[in-house]
Amino acid sequence: MARGLYLWVFILLFAAQNGHGQGQSDNWFDQGNQLYKNEQYNEAILRWEAVLESGVHSAAIYYNMANAYYHLNDLASSIYYYEKALELSPGDGEIKANRAYVQNALVDVIREQPKTLFQKWDEASAQLLSVNTWAWLGLFFMGLFVFVVIRFNWVETPAAKRFSFVMSVLSIMLFAASIYLGVKTQSYKQKYRWAIVFAQEMSVRSGPRLSDEALFELHAGTKLRLLQTQDEWQEIELADGRRGWVSSQEIKAL
Amino acid sequence: MRVMAKWIFYVVVLMIPMGLGAQVEFTAKVSKKKLGLNERLRIDFEMNQDGDNFEPPSFEGFRVLGGPNQSISNSWINGKRSYSKTYSFFLAPLKKGVATIGQAAIEVDGERYKSLPVEVVVTEAVEIPKDGNNADYLASENVHLVAEVSNTNPYLNEAITVVYKLYVSNQVSITSNWREIDSPKYADFWSQNLDQKGQLQIYEGQYRGEDYRYVVLRTAVLYPQKTGELSIEPLTLDVPIDVRSNRRDFFGRFMTTRVNKTISAGRRTINVKPLPLENRPEDFTGAVGFFDFDSSISRSELDAQESLEYSVTVRGEGNLKLFELPKPQFPNAFEVYEPARNDKISTRTSGMRGSVSEVYTLVPQNQGTYPLPPLSFSYFDPNLERYITKTTQDHIVSVINGPAQESALQNNERADTNLVVVDTDRFSYIKLQSDWLARNPAPWFGTWAYWRWVLGLLIFLPLWFVLSAIRNRYLGDTASRDLRKRKRLIAQYLSQAKAEQQNPTAFYAALERSLHLFLKAQLKLETSGLSKENIRALMTQRTLTQDAIDRLIGLIERCERARYAPTTAVDVQNDYNEAQEVIALINNTKR
Structure with a gap:
């Protein structure tokens, strides 16, 4: 019974990975690429949006959309899609390089607060791999652990037994680490939600009312961290630690 | 005949103005229009034709102190005759209020003419009764300084104009210069005086319904900077006024008396409306008027480290000097670099007009x-009474050649930003x-x-x-394990011998071969070294019991004997069992 269930889960996972309207998505994606080549950026974006609406995404498609928006001089949308692409593929140098072009054209320069080495590690560890990858790694190390424990009983020479023992300890530790980092990545994702400023210029206020004092101004394309929400208002935090309230209509959550 | 008709026409045409000039004028003139209860009033009924049957009005509310006094003047100047006949009365008012002196009538050439009724205001008794012919009194009554305000109810920052006019009646004249005692101060206003250039222009105008001459002394443009009631401080002048007296000099001209009078324009109050709060755009910085708004760049394609100029211009009419231009974000x-401000503003009576621009120098890195x-x-249009927002188009600057990474200067500033240094020098x-x-x-x-x-x-x-564990338990039963093992070994080595049990010769040959194979396997011996002594020695080394060795040797001997000397006295069945036991015994002990 249980074995049958796992089999089904396995089959479903594979189906989700491979069989999902592959041909149609690729087709639209390629059409978009062709339109981009012909500098028909608006039409290309429409094609790619159709792909997104079909329920799949990728770093590549977000990156392409961001490039198209840059050519249309829509900096906020461009930054938005670069950030989306980087969420899926955090280490991609090409995406970062093109994003830097757009960041140069933005008005705001947000100085990041200095961080201790530990904080940097903490953040880097939460962004190292996706939650799913950690999940698979956890399963892999658990499998390895089970295998080496059995092998420990199997083999007879002392050298092989010692090797198996060390391997079993190592693999159970790696399993625990994977689970820990997976949980951490997951909670980081829930805790750190981001948004991009879409309004050309907007005031950040001290409270969620128009009558509250305007603390400072932000311009299109600036990345914000979302904190709490009340009605149409959103509390935000900048990379330099400044906080305030903005109207939800002027920003777009990633 | 036709020539004659033309002449007659000309004569008739030329006669018309003469006939008009002979028109009868009959007017009533009072020495003052406002007087105290204890003052006196003179009224003259003047006509330019000789009239008869003068009929004075009833003078209700007045007591006639004297009159009628009749005087006639008839003069010829340059062949032109001027004639006047006057009936004068001196009156004393009886009660306060507005008294009306009724119509007088006269008859000229059989037709009756009537003068217009005159209204006189009678106030409380004054301390010093004024003489209607007093020069001081006449001066104060005939010279007026007026501040004319274009709009006493303007919006905040809406331009208003104050014009100071000096009215002088025909009875007095001003021949020498006046002196300014007190200049007006425009607190809470942004003001600019528009000075008259050169000679003062004299205009004809009306002051309270009477003909006056006036000069414009000064024009000021004011922009109220505060809402509510604001007052304009008065302008005060010391004016020498020449008043004609009744006396005449040797040549018969009227003598004039010079009177110095201090006259003031009076305090004016202006009620300034605040700009409406509703629909006020967020970027409104106080501009009020009518404006055009524009921005431009000097070039749209350049290399890094070259400069371009970005200019923001507001053009139009309004408080141009009094608001901030919108600050662009780059x-x-x-x-x-700091913008250069460029003002081209001229101030007229309607307000400021011109353009204000700020030019930014930009250097892309x-x-x-x-x-x-x-x-x-955004600005407020005071005529439409609403806010108007004007937006410029956006400009796109392409920087073609230059470093892709950030400049060193900015890198220092942003050591810790999340900006990455671009490695590629092209947009990928x-x-x-x-x-x-x-x-x-799904999670x-x-x-x-x-x-x-x-x-x-x-x-x-x-x-x-x-x-x-199940497998161990299965394997853990030793007795049955040995049995199985033996069976397996026997099956392995003795299967051939078992098959030949009916034929003793073949049986012993097979048995011997089997034992040799078994020993070869068990003792790791070559066939060549398989002598009985050898076997015994090896077996002893293996700590086999003497009995087992003897039985094995005995079995081998019996096999050999049966091969070389076939006899009938052989026990095949016994020897087969013996072989089974020996194999099992050796195999067990070996372990």
């Missing part, structure tokens, strides 16, 4: 395409391949399904232990 890769966001400018092309992922995958990590996977793997451990 991409952070631009070095921006990196290559790329930089859209400069559009600017918006799109990606043409894509691997698709589900956009909203897997941390769910029950995931932990089932982990448990599913872990369950292999107890499963394996259970399985191996």
Whole structure:
């Protein structure tokens, strides 16, 4: 019974990975690429949006959309899609390089607060791999652990037994680490939600009312961290630690 | 005949003005229109034709102190005759209020003419009764300084004009210059005086319904800076006024008396309306008037480290000097210098007019395409009474050649920003391949399904232990294990011999071969070294019991004997059993 269930889960996972309207998505994606080549950026974006609406995404498609928006001089949308692409593929140098072009054209320069080495590690560890990858790694190390424990009983020479023992300890530790980092990545994702400023210029206020004092101004394309929400208002935090309230209509959550 | 008719026509035409000149004028003139109860009033009924049957009015509310006094003047100047006949009365008012002196009538050439009724205001008794012919009194009554305000109820920052006019009646004249005692101060106003250039122009005008001459002394444009009631301090002048007296000099001209009078324009109060709060745009900075708004760049394509100019211009009419121009925002890769302000404003009576512009010098540091966001400018239109917002188009600056990474200067400033240093010197092309992922995958990590996977793997451990325990127990029964082993060995070595049990010769040959094979396998011997002594020695080394060795040797001997000296006295069955036991015994002991 249980074995049958796992089999089904396995089959479903594979189906989700491979069989999902592959041909149609690729087709639209390629059409978009062709339109981009012909500098028909608006039409290309429409094609790619159709792909997104079909329920799949990728770093590549977000990156392409961001490039198209840059050519249309829509900096906020461009930054938005670069950030989306980087969420899926955090280490991609090409995406970062093109994003830097757009960041140069933005008005705001947000100085990041200095961080201790530990904080940097903490953040880097939460962004190292996706939650799913950690999940698979956890399963892999658990499998390895089970295998080496059995092998420990199997083999007879002392050298092989010692090797198996060390391997079993190592693999159970790696399993625990994977689970820990997976949980951490997951909670980081829930805790750190981001948004991009879409309004050309907007005031950040001290409270969620128009009558509250305007603390400072932000311009299109600036990345914000979302904190709490009340009605149409959103509390935000900048990379330099400044906080305030903005109207939800002027920003777009990633 | 026709010539004659033409002449008659000319004569008739020329006669008409003469006939008009002979028109009868009959007027009533009072020496003052406002007097105290204890003062006196003179009224003259004047006509320019000789009339008869003068009929004075009833003078209700007045007591006639004297009159009628009749005087006639008839003069010829340059052949032109001027004639006047006057009836004068001196009156004393009886009560306060507005008294009306009724119509007088006269008859000229059989026709009756009537004068217009005159209204006189009678006030409380004054301390010093004024003489109607007093020069001081006449001066004060005939010279007026007026501040004319174009709009006493303007909006905040809406231009108003104050014009100071000096009215002088025909009875007095001003021949020398006046002196300004007190200049008006426009507190709470932004003001600019518009000075008259050169000689003062004299205009004809009306002051309270009477003909006056006036000069414009000064014009000031004011922009109220505060709402509510604001007052304009008065302008005060010391004016020498020449008043004609009744006396005449030697040549018969009227003598004039010079009177110095201090006259003031009076305090004016202006009620300033605040600008409406509703629909006020967020970028409103106080501009009131009618404006055009524009922005421009000097070039749109350039290399890094070259400069371009970005100018913001407001053009129009209104409080141009009194508001801030919208501040544009530039991409952070631009070095921006302080803007140069360029004002071209002229002030007229209607207010300020012209243009204000700010020119920014920009130096891009990196290559790329930089859209400069559009600017918006809001002003209040006081005529339409609403706010108007004007927006410029956005400009796009392409920086073609230049470093892609940030400049050193900015790098220092942003040591800790998340900006990355661009490695490639070109904007990369799109990606043409894509691997698709589900956009909203069901959460897997941390769910029950995931932990089932982990448990599913872990369950292999107890499963394996259970399985191996079952196997051990299965293998752990030694007696049956030995039996099975022996059976297996016997089956292995003695199968051939067992098959030949009916034929003793073949049986012993097979048995011997089998024993040799068994010993070769067990003792790791070559066939060549398989002598009985050899076997005995080896067997002893292997700590086999003497009995077992003897039985083995005995068995081998019997086999040999049966091969070389076939006899009938052989016990095949016995020897087969013996072989079985010996093999089992040796095999067991070996362990």
